[in-house]
Amino acid sequence: MAAQALARAAFPLRSFFEQTGSMMILTARTIAAAVRPPYPYGEELVGQFLFVLKLSWFPMTISTFALCLGAPGLQAAGVLSLFGNLDRLGGFFVVTAVRFIGPIVTAAVVAGVAGTAITADLGARKIREELDALQVLGVDPIKNLVVPRFIALMVITGLLDIFAVVFGMSAGIAAELLYHQPLGGFFATLFANALVTDLAASVAMCSMFGAIIAVVCCYKGMTASGGPAGVGRAVNQAVVIAFMGVFSFLYVFTTVLLATNPELQAIR
Amino acid sequence: MRPAAIGWLDVPRGWLDSFGEVGRFGARVAGLVYSGRVGRYFGESVRQAGILILGSAIVIWAFVFILGLQCGVIGAYFNRSIGAPSLAGLFSAYCDLREGVPYAFGYILSAKVGTGIVAELGAMRISDEIDALEVMGIEPVAFLAATRLLGAWIAIPFLYLVGIGVAYFASYLAVVDQVGDVSSGGYLLIFWTYQDFVDVLFSLAKAMVMTTVIVLVGCYYGYTASGGPVGVGTATAKSMVVNIIMVHIIGMLGTFMFYGANPRAPIGG
Numbered sequence: 001m002a003a004q005a006l007a008r009a010a011f012p013l014r015s016f017f018e019q020t021g022s023m024m025i026l027t028a029r030t031i032a033a034a035v036r037p038p039y040p041y042g043e044e045l046v047g048q049f050l051f052v053l054k055l056s057w058f059p060m061t062i063s064t065f066a067l068c069l070g071a072p073g074l075q076a077a078g079v080l081s082l083f084g085n086l087d088r089l090g091g092f093f094v095v096t097a098v099r100f101i102g103p104i105v106t107a108a109v110v111a112g113v114a115g116t117a118i119t120a121d122l123g124a125r126k127i128r129e130e131l132d133a134l135q136v137l138g139v140d141p142i143k144n145l146v147v148p149r150f151i152a153l154m155v156i157t158g159l160l161d162i163f164a165v166v167f168g169m170s171a172g173i174a175a176e177l178l179y180h181q182p183l184g185g186f187f188a189t190l191f192a193n194a195l196v197t198d199l200a201a202s203v204a205m206c207s208m209f210g211a212i213i214a215v216v217c218c219y220k221g222m223t224a225s226g227g228p229a230g231v232g233r234a235v236n237q238a239v240v241i242a243f244m245g246v247f248s249f250l251y252v253f254t255t256v257l258l259a260t261n262p263e264l265q266a267i268r
Numbered sequence: 269m270r271p272a273a274i275g276w277l278d279v280p281r282g283w284l285d286s287f288g289e290v291g292r293f294g295a296r297v298a299g300l301v302y303s304g305r306v307g308r309y310f311g312e313s314v315r316q317a318g319i320l321i322l323g324s325a326i327v328i329w330a331f332v333f334i335l336g337l338q339c340g341v342i343g344a345y346f347n348r349s350i351g352a353p354s355l356a357g358l359f360s361a362y363c364d365l366r367e368g369v370p371y372a373f374g375y376i377l378s379a380k381v382g383t384g385i386v387a388e389l390g391a392m393r394i395s396d397e398i399d400a401l402e403v404m405g406i407e408p409v410a411f412l413a414a415t416r417l418l419g420a421w422i423a424i425p426f427l428y429l430v431g432i433g434v435a436y437f438a439s440y441l442a443v444v445d446q447v448g449d450v451s452s453g454g455y456l457l458i459f460w461t462y463q464d465f466v467d468v469l470f471s472l473a474k475a476m477v478m479t480t481v482i483v484l485v486g487c488y489y490g491y492t493a494s495g496g497p498v499g500v501g502t503a504t505a506k507s508m509v510v511n512i513i514m515v516h517i518i519g520m521l522g523t524f525m526f527y528g529a530n531p532r533a534p535i536g537g
Contacts, residue, residue: 051274058279059513066516070523071367078531079358095346100338105516108375112508113279116383120501127497224501231501232387239379239508240327247334254338255446258345265349 019219019241026142027215030150033143041148048152052114059109060160061167067105068168072096073175087185089172091193091268097168098198103250106161107209110153111242115217118149119238122221123231131222141222150214157210158203165202192268197261205253209246216242279509286488286510293413293491294484300414301421309415316419324380325427328373329434335372336435339363340442344449353449357458360439365463365471367523369435373428374478374515378508382486385416386507389490390500398491413487417480424479428472461534474522481514 072092080086122145125131131141169190176186220238224230258264300306306313343359389412392398401408436459444452489507493499526532 054274054276055279055509057276058283059509062513063516066520067371070520071371074523074527075362075366075531078527079362079533079535082531082533082535091350092346095342095349100342109512112375112379112512113505116505116508120498120505123501124498227391227497229387229391229500231497232383232390232504235501235504236380236383236387239383240376243376243379244327244331244334247331247338251334251338251341255341258341265345268349 022223023215023219026146026219027211029142030146030215030218033140034147034151038143041144044144045148045152048148049156051117052110052152052156055113055117056109056156056160057163059113060105060163063109064101064105064164064167065171065174067101068093068097068171069174072101073171074178077175077179081179086176086179086181088189089176090186090188090190093169093172093186093190094193094195094198097172098165098194098202099254102161102164102168102202103205103209104247106157106164106206107213107246107250108243110157110160110210111213111217111239111246114153114156115213115242116235116239118153118214119217119221119224119235120231122218123224123234126222126224127227127231146214146218146222149218150211153210153214154207155210157213158207161203161206162199165199195263197264201253201257205250205257208249208253212245212249213242216245282506283510283513286485286506289492290485290488290510293488294481297409297413297417297484297487298480300410301418306410306414306418309411310418312411312415313418313422316416317423318419320381320419320423321427323384324377325430327380328376328427329431331376332369332372332431332435333438335368336364336438337442339368339435340439341447343439344443344447348447348449354454355458356443356447356450357455357460358462360436360443360455361459361462364435364439365432365467366527367519369428369432370471370474370478370522371515371519372435373431373475374482374519375512377424377479378482378485378511378515381420382482382507382511383504385483385486386490386493386504387500389413389487390493390503393491393493394496394500409491413484413491416487417483420479420483421476424476425472428475429468432468432471464532467532470522470526473526474519477518477522478515481518482511485510485514 073089076092076096077086077089080088080092122131125145131145134141134144172186172190173183176183217238220234220241224234226233340356340360343363344353344356346359347353347356389398392412398408398412401411440452440455440459443450444455485507489503489510493503495502
């Protein structure tokens with residue numbers, strides 16, 4: 001009786017560890033399959049790359065512009081205008097748009113838009129037993145389906161981050177224009193505070209986001225089960241796990257980056 | 269959504285299409301709630317609120333906690349770089365209450381609750397349970413969609429207010445215990461100076477609008493799912509596209525509305 005109750009209470013924890021372990025194994029197998037010689041996934045890689053780009057460009061543009069115009073644009077400009085130093089907004093945008101908002105919007109859009117589509121696609125193939133059929137035909141699903149998605153998401157998430165930074169900066173310019181400011185001061189403080197370290201770290205961080213999202217979404221898609229409700233539930237779980245994983249990683253990465261790079265804390 | 273089946277302009281076009289459809293469906297559901305016709309199924313509404321609390325509260329708070337940590341770390345190092353580390357509370361207060369928590373809440377709500385509703389209602393639609401409800405004389409939109417909206421309206425304010433507290437705690441941990449440039453008292457003094465009760469109400473208003481939109485979008489895509497098991501997955505993915513965009517637009521419009529003309533900061537005369 002007591003053992004049963006304990007087993008029931010420990011079930012969520014056990015399934016958490018089991019799933020984390022399975023995702024780690026999937027990651028290792030994906031990387032091994034990616035570097036081992038026959039490379040049959042070129043066409044699928046290009047297809048997935050374009051697929052993610054076509055899905056993500058519009059939500060990306062709108063989301064980054066809206067978030068950067070509202071949060072750091074209007075709020076910070078409001079406070080800075082009380083001090084009369086609106087030109088400082090450029091320096092502030094380096095901190096927020098590059099370090100913080102670019103990565104979180106990229107993560108949210110790629111996980112929410114591209115990740116869900118990948119899970120839905122793979123989950124549908126699993127439910128229709130296409131994955132089993134592939135295996136019977138001697139085609140390795142990891143090499144032919146997971147690896148191209150993994151690489152495509154890693155590359156495109158990093159590139160979309162640059163996209164996000166560009167649109168974030170244009171939102172900063174829009175905020176300055178809303179306050180009827182000349183743009184010279186904005187660009188002066190922007191370029192004085194912008195460092196290559198910041199941008200490189202932002203892009204590297206987003207590539208890792210892409211890897212996390214790809215592994216989580218492929219894992220959840222390939223293990224979908226349980227009829228019509230199964231695929232929907234898989235998508236639901238995939239996007240929640242991807243969000244949690246990506247944001248935890250964001251916090252750890254930001255902490256390490258800021259604590260180990262004193263040049264990011266200098267006064268300019 | 270196979271790779272070949274999508275063009276460059278499909279996403280914006282689909283978004284515009286769904287905007288009108290979701291608007292019409294949402295107006296119908298909100299009408300059912302406001303006119304009190306959902307009262308017939310009040311028990312079901314309370315059950316939905318309970319499911320929301322038991323199933324999603326921990327996930328939502330954990331996500332908001334991570335965002336609070338992130339706000340604290342970014343703010344602490346930013347204030348160090350401008351030479352005013354003791355003002356980290358200003359950044360945390362703005363980042364947590366005014367902007368960060370509403371967005372984080374919108375993200376995790378659309379991920380956990382929005383897609384959950386699509387998966388659930390979509391499965392009902394595919395297995396013809398919704399038609400069965402209609403045959404039994406139960407109005408499906410009122411029983412499935414309106415009860416979920418009312419349930420969310422009952423439960424979400426409390427979840428959100430606790431979420432704000434969780435984010436505050438996380439920011440405190442990050443600024444005072446992790447980075448440690450400012451003492452506990454110095455941090456809290458600035459932190460509480462730069463917010464008041466009205467800010468909490470503004471923040472709550474943003475979150476409630478986001479909640480309403482997310483639940484309605486979820487109900488719409490679940491209610492209109494078609495095309496077998498694959499269709500449910502596709503509908504779930506599509507609802508996420510709409511939700512992500514709507515969360516950002518609502519956040520921006522809220523900021524413009526509440527803080528556009530008045531920064532509401534205790535500075536100057």
